[in-house]
Amino acid sequence: MNLLQEYRSKLVSAEKAVKVIKAGDWVDYNFVLSQPVLLDKALAARKDELRDVKIRGGMRLTPLEVVEIDPNREHFCYNSWHFSAYERQLSDRGLCNYIPMIYRNMPLFYRKSLEVDVAMFTVAPMSSDGYFNFSLTNSASKAIAEQAKIVILEINKQLPVITGGQEEGIHIREIDYIVEGDNPELPVINPVQVSDTDKKIAQFIMREIKDGSTIQLGVGALPNAVGTMIAESDLKNLGMHTEMLVDAYMTMTRAGKITNTLKNINKGKGVFSFCAGSKDLYEWTNDNPALISVPIDYANDPHTMAKNDNLVTINNCVEVDILGQVTAETAGSRQLSGTGGQLDFLTGGYLSQGGKSFICFTSTFTDKRTGQMKSRVLKNLPLSSVVTNPRTQAHYLVTEWGVADLAGRSTWERAERIINIAHPAFREDLIRAAEQLGIWRQSNKHL
Ligand SMILES: CC(=O)SCCNC(=O)CCNC(=O)[C@H](O)C(C)(C)COP(=O)(O)OP(=O)(O)OC[C@H]1O[C@@H](n2cnc3c(N)ncnc32)[C@H](O)[C@@H]1OP(=O)(O)O
Numbered sequence: 001m002n003l004l005q006e007y008r009s010k011l012v013s014a015e016k017a018v019k020v021i022k023a024g025d026w027v028d029y030n031f032v033l034s035q036p037v038l039l040d041k042a043l044a045a046r047k048d049e050l051r052d053v054k055i056r057g058g059m060r061l062t063p064l065e066v067v068e069i070d071p072n073r074e075h076f077c078y079n080s081w082h083f084s085a086y087e088r089q090l091s092d093r094g095l096c097n098y099i100p101m102i103y104r105n106m107p108l109f110y111r112k113s114l115e116v117d118v119a120m121f122t123v124a125p126m127s128s129d130g131y132f133n134f135s136l137t138n139s140a141s142k143a144i145a146e147q148a149k150i151v152i153l154e155i156n157k158q159l160p161v162i163t164g165g166q167e168e169g170i171h172i173r174e175i176d177y178i179v180e181g182d183n184p185e186l187p188v189i190n191p192v193q194v195s196d197t198d199k200k201i202a203q204f205i206m207r208e209i210k211d212g213s214t215i216q217l218g219v220g221a222l223p224n225a226v227g228t229m230i231a232e233s234d235l236k237n238l239g240m241h242t243e244m245l246v247d248a249y250m251t252m253t254r255a256g257k258i259t260n261t262l263k264n265i266n267k268g269k270g271v272f273s274f275c276a277g278s279k280d281l282y283e284w285t286n287d288n289p290a291l292i293s294v295p296i297d298y299a300n301d302p303h304t305m306a307k308n309d310n311l312v313t314i315n316n317c318v319e320v321d322i323l324g325q326v327t328a329e330t331a332g333s334r335q336l337s338g339t340g341g342q343l344d345f346l347t348g349g350y351l352s353q354g355g356k357s358f359i360c361f362t363s364t365f366t367d368k369r370t371g372q373m374k375s376r377v378l379k380n381l382p383l384s385s386v387v388t389n390p391r392t393q394a395h396y397l398v399t400e401w402g403v404a405d406l407a408g409r410s411t412w413e414r415a416e417r418i419i420n421i422a423h424p425a426f427r428e429d430l431i432r433a434a435e436q437l438g439i440w441r442q443s444n445k446h447l
């Protein structure tokens with residue numbers, strides 16, 4: 001059988017493909033832009049025939065039919081590796097559970113432990129050699145497919161093809177069914193508005209970046225503010241090694257700041273594992289020789305990324321305490337996002353020769369319920385909050401009030417440095433709290 005004959009033999013309607021799913025099965029929808037759309041709709045239509053189908057996915061950007069059609073979760077039970085804003089809302093409605101993970105471990109979880117009855121991904125059309133490119137979601141795609149008893153691919157012609165890299169595609173002989181459809185528009189994440197406070201924080205970090213640095217930007221407005229400033233700066237020959245490819249990398253590359261020429265590994269190539277952003281970004285990635293996509297256990301391995309000298313990692317958080325513990329994923333018992341790659345990039349930046357890791361945050365936020373200004377620097381993290389970065393791995397914390405370098409510092413030194421970057425209105429209370437905890441020295445300078 002030649003490739004075309006094999007393609008035709010595996011091509012079925014979405015309705016027929018999802019017939020393989022049985023009650024009690026574990027079904028994998030994969031991550032971000034590789035999540036299925038037509039297959040999701042077809043599976044939802046089978047609601048009354050199925051019970052207890054468990055689904056894993058992550059960072060879903062558009063509504064999930066299987067969840068919306070089943071408000072009591074009797075037929076479909078959705079679980080997410082990392083919450084998008086939509087999944088956060090689903091969780092608030094009791095319709096989504098978080099699966100705790102350090103993102104680098106995701107392929108291992110599949111290869112070592114997890115059962116996958118059916119994997120359903122969206123991919124780019126088949127190449128003349130019989131490969132389907134994983135496009136904007138390399139992540140753990142190959143590991144999930146290897147583990148699945150049945151693999152169904154949904155083709156979307158809108159998806160770009162990312163050439164080069166590792167584990168960036170799957171051959172037709174490794175899959176069971178192919179579904180074609182109306183190639184829905186790809187969901188986009190538009191760049192977030194950058195505030196004056198964000199700009200102040202970004203300026204502190206800009207001082208720490210030098211020519212030839214390799215840059216990792218995390219999710220959220222603040223890391224992207226730094227990317228925009230870099231594009232407007234006179235920095236040269238920067239590198240890209242990131243988990244998530246966002247618009248700021250395109251802006252920095254187009255401005256001639258990123259060349260990848262001084263990296264010690266993957267020289268000449270910007271490294272990423274998944275991408276989400278604007279339509280312009282998706283078009284830019286297509287067959288772009290300056291980019292490679294790699295599985296997440298390569299992109300997020302601290303020792304691998306640290307082979308690049310002067311690696312600067314910039315991530316955002318929700319709250320910190322005066323011990324230096326950071327949560328980037330919870331507010332009390334409310335799960336907001338996930339651990340993702342944050343701890344690994346914090347570690348990798350520190351390990352890199354000349355490298356630096358920044359966790360940046362505005363010193364206050366406005367409580368949406370009460371309209372009250374609250375400090376993000378706290379005596380203790382709230383009950384049930386989860387520590388994303390333990391104090392033992394802390395490096396730089398940055399707010400609009402300055403930079404606190406915590407690496408190797410004692411409890412009283414940390415308390416002083418952290419309180420020094422809290423909003424002045426909260427500093428006295430935090431000093432009292434540090435005294436109660438026995439981590440405030442009388443000799444400490446007045447803040
Ligand atoms: C991607 C890479 O390359 S790897 C490493 C990066 N990965 C990570 O850092 C993972 C963890 N980090 C994150 O997910 C993000 O950076 C975040 C959540 C910390 C910040 O992201 P942003 O999009 O800027 O957050 P945003 O301000 O929109 O807040 C998200 C939600 O948390 C809520 N929130 C934020 N801070 C607080 C707080 N202190 N208390 C209560 N709720 C809060 C917001 O209200 C919002 O909820 P809503 O959607 O119901 O309104």
Ligand SMILES: CCCC(=O)O
Pocket residue numbers: 059082103219243244338339340341342
């Ligand atoms: C897992 C997706 C993004 C992140 O690391 O925050």
